Amino acid sequence: xxxxxxxxxxxxxxxxxxxxxxxxxxxxxxxxxxxxxxxxxxxxxxxxxxxxxxxxxxxxxxxxxxxxxxxxxxxxxxxxxxxxxxxxxxxxxxxxxxxxxxxxxxxxxxxxx
Amino acid sequence: xxxxxxxxxxxxxxxxxxxxxxxxxxxxxxxxxxxxxxxxxxxxxxxxxxxxxxxxxxxxxxxxxxxxxxxxxxxxxxxxxxxxxxxxxxxxxxxxxxxxxxxxxxxxxxx
Numbered sequence: 506x507x508x509x510x511x512x513x514x515x516x517x518x519x520x521x522x523x524x525x526x527x528x529x530x531x532x533x534x535x536x537x538x539x540x541x542x543x544x545x546x547x548x549x550x551x552x553x554x555x556x557x558x559x560x561x562x563x564x565x566x567x568x569x570x571x572x573x574x575x576x577x578x579x580x581x582x583x584x585x586x587x588x589x590x591x592x593x594x595x596x597x598x599x600x601x602x603x604x605x606x607x608x609x610x611x612x613x614x615x616x617x618x
Numbered sequence: 619x620x621x622x623x624x625x626x627x628x629x630x631x632x633x634x635x636x637x638x639x640x641x642x643x644x645x646x647x648x649x650x651x652x653x654x655x656x657x658x659x660x661x662x663x664x665x666x667x668x669x670x671x672x673x674x675x676x677x678x679x680x681x682x683x684x685x686x687x688x689x690x691x692x693x694x695x696x697x698x699x700x701x702x703x704x705x706x707x708x709x710x711x712x713x714x715x716x717x718x719x720x721x722x723x724x725x726x727x728x729x
Contacts, residue, residue, distance in 0.1 A: 511661075538716050545626045548662075548706070548719040563716065595661055605650045605710045607717055609661030 508532050511596050511610035518586055518617055526581045526613045528596030536599040537579040538607070541565060541592050548595065554579055586617040621645045624707055624720025633729050637694040641707035641720045644688065648709040648718070651683045653692045656704045656722065665705070666692065697727045 509530040518524055530537065535556045540548040550563030554573040568590070569583050579598075583590055593614050597607040624641045631637055639653075650669055654662035666681040668674045668690075674681045680693040694701055706722040 540719075545721060547620070547622070547721050550716045553716055597661075605652070605667065605712070605717075606664050607708075609663070611659070611661050614659075 509596065509598055509608050509610045511594075511613050513613060514611060515614050516616070518615070520585075520587055520617055522586050524583050524586055524615070526594055526596075526615070528579045528581070528610055529577050530579075530598045530608070531577060532598060532600070532608065533576065534598035534600050534608075535576070536601070537573065538597045538599075539563070539569075539571060539579070539581050540595040540597065541567070542595055542612070543592050552581065586615075588617045591615060591617050622707060622709055622718050622720045624723060626721045626723060628724040628726060630726045630728060631697055633697060633699060633727055635697050635727070637692075637697050637701070637725060637727075639692040639694075639705050639707075639723050639725070641690050642688055643690070643709055643718075645709075645711070645718075646685070646688070647711045649712040650710040651681070651690050652708040652710070652717070653679075653681055654706040654708055654719075656706060658703075662706055697725075699727050699729050702726050 512527045537554045539552040549565035551567040552571040554560045595612045596610040622643045652667040653665045655665045656662040668683045671685040678695045682691040704722040707720040708717040
């Protein structure tokens with residue numbers, strides 16, 4: 506079983522609130538990712554990091570931000586939640602060069618009302 | 619054109635049936651081809667992977683890659699109700715960037 510954890514698992518929050526989705530991994534992986542998953546749609550990459558102090562936006566435009574101050578921690582923040590942010594957010598990590606397997610957390614299902 | 623195409627289904631089969639799941643892709647730079655399985659309310663888990671063209675077998679599962687046709691398949695023999703899940707194909711160029719995923723095919727195996 507992968508050692509990557511996301512909290513909370515489920516979150517219902519009002520419009521305009523600031524939220525942070527937590528993701529931690531204990532495998533020492535350099536690469537970490539945030540994906541957004543909606544029913545019947547591809548996993549869309551919204552942010553990624555190749556290591557400490559490295560963050561990039563992914564293919565899907567997102568109003569969220571991320572930080573990578575420690576190798577094991579990759580939180581995602583929404584400054585002002587909107588109903589359009591309602592989705593499942595998946596965090597993943599991979600080891601260094603040559604490693605192709607991504608390990609996923611259980612996901613955070615966010616509902617903005 | 620999306621780089622990875624996968625029919626989302628749903629696909630419903632009786633227990634014991636042979637299941638065939640497929641993806642097509644457009645980018646010839648992909649080198650690693652993977653199948654992830656995702657149970658309801660869980661994150662995806664790697665099921666099988668292949669490098670370049672060819673077949674790979676693991677128990678009841680067989681992964682097949684045809685790079686000339688840009689087509690990959692996952693076969694499940696003697697399907698079980700516990701195989702009910704969403705199966706996502708994923709591909710990697712080997713450059714260290716993120717994986718490219720298909721939409722996932724929802725499979726239901728009925729007893």
